[in-house]
Amino acid sequence: MVGTGERQKRIPCGNDKQKGNDKLKSNGNYKARCMASLSYRTAARIAAREMRSSRGKFFFVILSVAIGVAALTGVRGFSSSFRGTLLTRARSIMAADLSARMQGEPTPEEAKGLAAIQAEGVEVTLVTEQLSMASAVKTMDPLLVSVKAVDAAKYPFYGEVDLEPAAKLTDVLQGDNVAVADDLLVRLKLQRGDQIRIGNTSFRIASVVTNEPDRLSGSFAAGPRVLMSRTALESTGLLAPGNHATERYLFKVPAPKNGSPISDDAVAELKTRLVALLPEAQVIDYRETNPALTQGLDQATSLLSLMSLVALVLGAVGVAMAMRAHLAQRLDTIAIMKSLGAQSGQIVKIYLLQTLLLGTLGGLIGVVMGVGVQMAFPYLLKNLINVAPDLHIDPRAIAAGLGAGILTTLLFTLPPLLDIRDVRPILILRRAMDEEDGPFLAGLAKKIWDSIAQIVAFAFILLGLTLIALRVSDSPVVGKWFAVGLAGVLGVLLAASFVVLRTLRFFLSRTRLHLPSAVRHGLANLYRPGNPSAALLAALGMGVMQIMMVFLMQHAVVTSLAITSRPNLPNVFLVDIAHDEIDGMRKLLAASPEITAPPELLPVATSRIAAVDGVPASELKLKNFPKRMLQTVQLTWAAAPPPGTTIAKGAWWTDAQAADGAAHPLVAVAERPAERLGLHVGSTVSFAAQDREFTATVAAITKSDGQHAFSRAEFYLPEKTLAGLPVVWYGGVHADPAKVALLQRALYAAYPTVTVINVAQALETIRSVVIQIIYVVQFLAAFSIFAGVVILASSIAGTRYRRMREVVVLKTLGATRTRIATVFSIEFAVLGLVAGVVGIFFADVIVHFLLKSLSVPDGVEWGLSFAGLLLTAVLTVGTGWLASHRILGQKPLEVLREE
Known part of the structure; x- marks a missing residue:
């Protein structure tokens, strides 16, 4: 008393x-x-007093929240900064945010719309590209050249034009000066300082162009490049009415005033306006300049979003397990409070405020750690990615991380808090004795009825996490599948925990006398009264799923990106190889030491599109696809999908169908022209080539990585369908970037009419960006996995206080340390294996759908899954003993005195 x-x-x-x-x-x-x-102030005082008296027990709670928020803030903050830096480099490949390509001058209405856009702060500059003839005094033979006129004061908006000798473009393009490609000097036998004549004007060669930032998004016209100012182009007289110049408008979206990167939404909004304003123009943004780069950015964005979500949920799981272990330790205190007249509501209020205090404290520590992580990442990665992100601490991101941490802490602590309602004062005497549920079905029905509040709590958890996922994730696809997968795995894990424990009980009741006693006791421990096995099983399964999702996603994405960043992809393209030159060209390329990979050679037949699905070309309603482009399309043949080309829809033809290609033509169409022409599998396209006209059925829609010579072709047909048509060959080779000039000279000496287009530097820029994406993805994935393992380990370790009484009872009954260690090890291993099987299964399923939505090649990684299962078991056993080994050394009397 x-x-x-x-x-x-x-x-x-x-x-x-x-x-x-x-x-x-x-x-x-x-x-x-x-x-x-009971006031909130008094309840908060009680909660704070209990926290001070149990610092060690709350360490795991604060650790879980801090690591979760730190991972969320650090990964999200750094990935946002790094992505902004990458997008700036991606913009340099186009030299702008957007590009609108059109033939001829805009109409007065279009010019008015462009002026309105410029008045809103969007910078605009015009790049004119045109074919012309150039000649020199030393060699009177004219040469077809590709003239490019720019406003050097604005062009380029991003990136730099590399000149030899090094100089600024504004200083070079003065007066009658021009910059030319090295192959022009080779072909006309000129040197820097000599004169060339283009149109009505003679120009002085002031510099050599070694690289243009927008070389890949510009025109791949035949002929060496000549770069001049717009004033110089006007003096040539080439811009006469009716000329065939290509006008390419470049746009730069104004940066936000708060210093943050230009958002994709602003670029997308401007693109939508330009598409509506310029119906005859091809409008693309900086993400569409190269498929490999677009793919890398999209996949990296989705994966980094997934990492943020995983860090968030794993932190919440750790909090839930730690709070559950803490409340289990406080059952006696709660029972005494109830025996003194306290109601469940007042006790829940105390522990709810305690949860808020812990969540806020852990969240604040996590924010500080996250900012530190964000600032440390560039130094850890500087030798790998060779780029320094423009780091900026975004208060909104910090507030989002802190808010998400506190909210998930509250959500995941709801179930153990609701358990307070079921604590009865008689618990002081009866401890944690379970009541017999009776038959299986009756027991199941009773558990469901008694768990209505828990079910509602889990519904709130799923709803809250879904909203957070959609808010935190930069990818709607990742957010949607993450929420679906989380709901599925929670339901299955809860059901699995109940079924597994019931199955074990049934199994032991039939085989109790045939199993070794240590195994029997270890399995029985899983369903002993008061054991948190069900909750721990659900937490471990969810954690394993999250970690394996990150690992499998990054493995698939990195494998896919590594293919597009191979060092032997074509970086020199050959244009207009005559049919009678192709055999000699093959021999020359095979004997050239500068070439480091087998050449790719592509036959092309020129045709025009006469009709689509029976509708004449003149009556087609096309969007951002000028009808004059239907007059010249390029056809090629292939027996199978060429390197770098995949089937997006439909199927490639069989050998039998190819043999029947003359009677029943089939065609595979590239994704972009198929979209603009409204083609799908089963559509028909009528081609008119020379004096022949034939109609082909679309068998497949293809997707090209843009890295191979075959990307030039848009329509693939069987060889027999194109038999007899005149063809011109195109080629692509990979040469040592430092030796491209030697290759150009050798090719010109043997085949002076073949145009050599050097894009080695431009492709090297793309390759370096993709490699940087790979390194960052791998590093951040490793960090997220490490954080997840630490959180799971803390969740397992949080059960150590529950085991003290068990060890005391077993020791009192005469059990040795070895016997107790064996029993607990079997319990930990079974928990780990069951959670691993369920978690890895769901991870494989969710990753399959995520990779499919991101167009990433997917395959079942049985080896990785099996390794993950073993590591889960090892982690569970190892962590359990790291946290519990000291318990074995405690004497029973020491623990009983504290009771």
Whole structure:
């Protein structure tokens, strides 16, 4: 009774303690009414006092929240900064945010719209590209050249034009000066400082162009490049009415005033306006300049979003397990409070405020750690990615991380908090004895009925995490599948925990006498009264799923990106190889030491499109695809999908269908022209080539990586279909970038009519960006996995306090340390294996759908899955013992004195 009186005095009641004690003597129910008026301030004081007295127990809670928020803030903050830097480099490949290519001048209405866009702060510059003839005094033979006129004061918006000798473009393109490609000097036998004549004007060669930032997005016209100012082009007289110049408008979106990177939404909005304003123009943004780069950016964005979500949920799982272990330790205190008249609502209020305090404390520590991680990443990665991101601390991102951490902490602590309602005062005497549920079905029905509040709590968890996922994720696809997968795995894990424990109980009841005693006791431990096995099984399974999702996703994405960043992809392209030159060209390329990979040679027949699905070309309604482009399309043949080409829809023809290609033509169409022409599998396209006209059925829609010579072709047909048509060959080779000039000279000497286009530097830029993406993805994935393992380890370690009493009982009954260690090891291993099987299965399923939506090649990684299963078991056993080994050394009397 002394203890009870002291406990009563410690329960506060209003501001007048003595008055409360007097009323208690006259009214036994006053204490209950007094507890009903428990203020939040008093509840917070009680919660804080308990936190101070149990610092060690709350370490795992704060650690889980801090690591989760740190991973979320650090990974999200750094990936955002790094992505902004990468996107700036991607913009340099186009030299702008957007490009609108059109033939001829815009109409007055279009010019008015462009002026309105420029008045809103969008920078605009015009790049004119045109074919012309150039000649020199030394060699009177004219040469076809590709003239490019720019405003050097604005062009390029991003990137730099590399000149030899090094100089600024504004300083070079003065007066009658021009910059030319090295192959022009070779062909006309000129040197820097010599004169060339283009149109009506003579120009001085002031510099040599070694690289243009927009070389890949510009025109691949036949002939060496001549770069001049717009004033110089006007003096040539080439811009006469009716000329065939290509006008390419470049746009730069104004940066936000707060210093953050230009958003994709702003670029997309401007693109939508330009598509509507310029119906005859081809409008693309900086992400569409190279398929490999676009793919890398999209996949990296989705994967980094997934890492942020995983860090968030794993932190919440750790919090839930730590709070569950803490509340399990406080059951006696809760039962005593209830025996003194406290209601479940007041006790929940105390522990809810305690959860808020822990979540806020862990969140603040996590934010500080996350900012530190974000600032440290560039130094750790500087030798790998060779780029310094423009780091900026975004208060909104910090607030989002802190808010998400506190919210997930509250959500995942709801189930253990609701368990307080079921704590009865008699628990002081009966401890954690379970009531017999009866038959299986009856027990299941009773558990479901008793768990209505828990089911509602889990529904709130799923709803809250879905909203957070959609808010935190930069990818709607990742956010959607993440939420679906989380809902599925939670439901399955909860059901699996119940089924597994019931199955074990049934199994042991039939085989109890045939199993070694250590195995029997270890399995029985999983369903002993008060054991948190079900919760731990669900937490471990969810954690394993999240970690394996990150690992499998990064493995597939990195493998895919590594293919597009291979060092032997074509970087020199050959244009207009005559049919009678192809055999000699093959021999020359095979004997050239500068070439480091087998050449790719592509036959092309020129045709025009006469009709689509029976509709004449003149009546087609096309969007951002000028009808004059239907007059010249390029056809080629291939027996199978060429390197770098994949089938997006449909199927490639068989050998039998190819043999029948003349009677029943089939065609495979590239994705972009198929979209613009409205083609799908089963559509028909009528081609008119020379004096022949034939109609082909679309058998497949193809997708090209843009890295091979075969990417030039848009329509693939069987060879027999094109038999007899005149063809011109195109080629692509990979040469040592430092020796491209030697290759150009050798090719010109043997085949002076073949144009050599050197894009080695431009492709090297893309390759370096993709490699940087790979390194960052691998590094951040490793960091996220490490954080997840630490959180799971803390969740397992949080159960150590629950095991103290078990060890005391076993030791009192005469069990040795070895026997106890064996029993616990079997329990940990079974937990790990069951959670691993369920978690890895769901990870494989979700990753399959994620990779499919991101167009990433997918395959079942049985080896990785099996390794993940073994590591889960090892982690569970190892972590359990790292946290619990000291318990074995405690004497029973030491623990019993604390009871």
